[in-house]
Amino acid sequence: MPFFCEDRSWTYRTFRRLCQDTSLDGKKGTIYDCVLKRQFDIYTEWKNSICCEKLSPADMNTCMNGKCIDSPEVENMIIDNYLELFILNYGFAPPDFRPRGEFLMNKILQEDINATYPIDLFNQWQNLPRKRELYSNDKLIPFNNVNPESTTAWITKDGCCRCQSHPLPSYFVNQAASRGFRDNKHQHVQLAITALNNVNLTVAVELLNGLYYTEFDSYFKGNDKGEIYIHRPSRFGVKSSSNSDNLMWLSMIEKDELEALNLDMQMNGDILANNILIDRPKDISIGDVYFAKRRNDILAASDNVSMSDLLSHTGSMRDTRSGKGLKRKIQNANDVTAENVSSILLPYLPFFSNCDGYDSHIGISRLLEDHPNCTKVPPHITKEVKQYPWQAMFEPFSDSCLESKNKGVDLKCLFDENIAAPSNKYRWYELGKEATLFYMTQLPITASDFRDKYNNEGY
Numbered sequence: 001m002p003f004f005c006e007d008r009s010w011t012y013r014t015f016r017r018l019c020q021d022t023s024l025d026g027k028k029g030t031i032y033d034c035v036l037k038r039q040f041d042i043y044t045e046w047k048n049s050i051c052c053e054k055l056s057p058a059d060m061n062t063c064m065n066g067k068c069i070d071s072p073e074v075e076n077m078i079i080d081n082y083l084e085l086f087i088l089n090y091g092f093a094p095p096d097f098r099p100r101g102e103f104l105m106n107k108i109l110q111e112d113i114n115a116t117y118p119i120d121l122f123n124q125w126q127n128l129p130r131k132r133e134l135y136s137n138d139k140l141i142p143f144n145n146v147n148p149e150s151t152t153a154w155i156t157k158d159g160c161c162r163c164q165s166h167p168l169p170s171y172f173v174n175q176a177a178s179r180g181f182r183d184n185k186h187q188h189v190q191l192a193i194t195a196l197n198n199v200n201l202t203v204a205v206e207l208l209n210g211l212y213y214t215e216f217d218s219y220f221k222g223n224d225k226g227e228i229y230i231h232r233p234s235r236f237g238v239k240s241s242s243n244s245d246n247l248m249w250l251s252m253i254e255k256d257e258l259e260a261l262n263l264d265m266q267m268n269g270d271i272l273a274n275n276i277l278i279d280r281p282k283d284i285s286i287g288d289v290y291f292a293k294r295r296n297d298i299l300a301a302s303d304n305v306s307m308s309d310l311l312s313h314t315g316s317m318r319d320t321r322s323g324k325g326l327k328r329k330i331q332n333a334n335d336v337t338a339e340n341v342s343s344i345l346l347p348y349l350p351f352f353s354n355c356d357g358y359d360s361h362i363g364i365s366r367l368l369e370d371h372p373n374c375t376k377v378p379p380h381i382t383k384e385v386k387q388y389p390w391q392a393m394f395e396p397f398s399d400s401c402l403e404s405k406n407k408g409v410d411l412k413c414l415f416d417e418n419i420a421a422p423s424n425k426y427r428w429y430e431l432g433k434e435a436t437l438f439y440m441t442q443l444p445i446t447a448s449d450f451r452d453k454y455n456n457e458g459y
Helices: 035-053 072-090 107-111 210-220 255-261 291-301 307-312 333-337 364-370
Strands: 008-010 012-015 122-125 155-157 192-195 251-254 276-279 343-346 400-404
Touching (some): 035 072
């Protein structure tokens, strides 16, 4: 199994210290690792608990004032009956002498710069101590090498094989010639990733032909080749002090009404995804309305731009994730007609797909907040319409998405359906003007309220 595929864990380590005790007559003892002092203290504490709680021979007293009495017989009883259990639980055999932990003042021996295996000069501990105990060994617990599964590692990291790949839009397998090149990839490529759940994303670029290794390495080892723009719904409601979730409108499809329409449905491969949605917007000026301004502002200041420059630049990154935490209320296509599902809530407009600037998913908040033809009005100067004529409030002043005074925003989309193929059912775009395809929620909904909860009885 590849190294990076495995789950990895690391123990907390400290550089070992050497100690050498001096006897009462001034003689120097054997040099030893100061960790033995900590091990002896742990063993002594454990031994006292055994003497006072578990040893209870009828003909002798084994405990006095919470400590083992100094007796060879008691020591042998502990060794014969409990020592193996101690080694299994703590991972080391107790020292055979009482170390005092006197630090050895010898730089050469302490550093041991010629050690064959320098990593062996570090002691392993179960976990990282609290900050105030960082430099105090009397609070650390040795790592259990005898039974490592029973101890807590300092750092754990899931292996790469836990990652699940997600298919990219069909654009990436289309090799149509463009701009004088044999393929259409020699241009800016934008991906829109909508999080429907709490996920960790790893973006990897893989070289498939070793012939181009030098060019591949030269291109990607230089300045960062990507930019990140993060969007989070911000215009659908005001957060309260007790709820910091983002608010957004959702579209809703009713099961009974959808079945009554008897539609010929075009089901994309990822239409029922419940972790992330991946799109490739064709029109970058719509997919990231701030891209051109951000790029021009930074390039005007420097010719050598990295991703850190882009992220630290004022206004270059908005901490807003579209649909963060939202999950659809179905898991697969069969659930659409299941008895336990009456409706589907979505953070994007259903039925409309293959659109410039959005690809297969037109996020509701992205459409109404980030489209270049949408104007946002600050809440404190927003004016609503009143129904009573004497209030003379007929003209609203609020957010709007207009290309001209009376014309809304045009979205250029292509049909995913094969419009040339005959069908005995209606397609959604063939329905009459009175037909209802989906609804919009009247009030904004929080992400936490919309998390799906599934059990054996359904949603």
